[in-house]
Amino acid sequence: MNCFIAYCGLDCEACEARLATVGNDDELRIKVAEEWSELNGVKITPEMINCEGCRMDGVKTPYCDSLCQIRQCAMGKKYETCGDCPEMRACEKVGAIISNNEEALGNLL
Numbered sequence: 575m576n577c578f579i580a581y582c583g584l585d586c587e588a589c590e591a592r593l594a595t596v597g598n599d600d601e602l603r604i605k606v607a608e609e610w611s612e613l614n615g616v617k618i619t620p621e622m623i624n625c626e627g628c629r630m631d632g633v634k635t636p637y638c639d640s641l642c643q644i645r646q647c648a649m650g651k652k653y654e655t656c657g658d659c660p661e662m663r664a665c666e667k668v669g670a671i672i673s674n675n676e677e678a679l680g681n682l683l
Contacts, residue, residue, distance in 0.1 A: 576681075580628035581648035581655050582671040583678030591625040591635055629655075643667050657682030 578587040586592050594602035603620040611618045626632035628645055638645060644667045648656055656668045662682065663669075672679040 577629055578627050579655060579681045580645070581642075581653070582628075582644045582668050583656065583675070583681040584628075584671065585677070585681065586625075586627035586630070589625065589627075591623050592627055595624045595626055595633065644671070655682055 576585075576587075578585060578592075580586050590602060590606045593599065594606060600620065603623040606623045607618045607620045610623075622636055624633045625635045625638055628634070628638055628642075640646075644656065647667060648654075648659070651659065653659055656662050656665065656672075659665065659668075662672075672682065
């Protein structure tokens with residue numbers, strides 16, 4: 575499986591946080607921090623926008639590193655992705671992603 579596919583099936587290569595990190599793009603970090611702050615109703619600073627990918631070694635956003643229940647669950651079960659889990663289709667955690675994102679679901683199948 576492509577190592578840039580997150581545990582939930584999202585494509586980290588397309589994530590603006592990863593793009594800002596890889597390109598060392600502070601303007602993109604500012605844009606993403608503002609968008610994510612509004613979307614999530616919490617203060618996210620540009621300094622928090624550093625991530626090399628969910629399943630990659632290296633830096634992660636604070637959310638991806640320790641708050642994402644999907645990532646924590648899959649890592650705890652030692653799954654490559656949620657696609658390895660026999661309970662994936664009934665899982666409320668990853669269901670929030672795959673029920674609304676056919677590409678993410680396809681990446682896990």
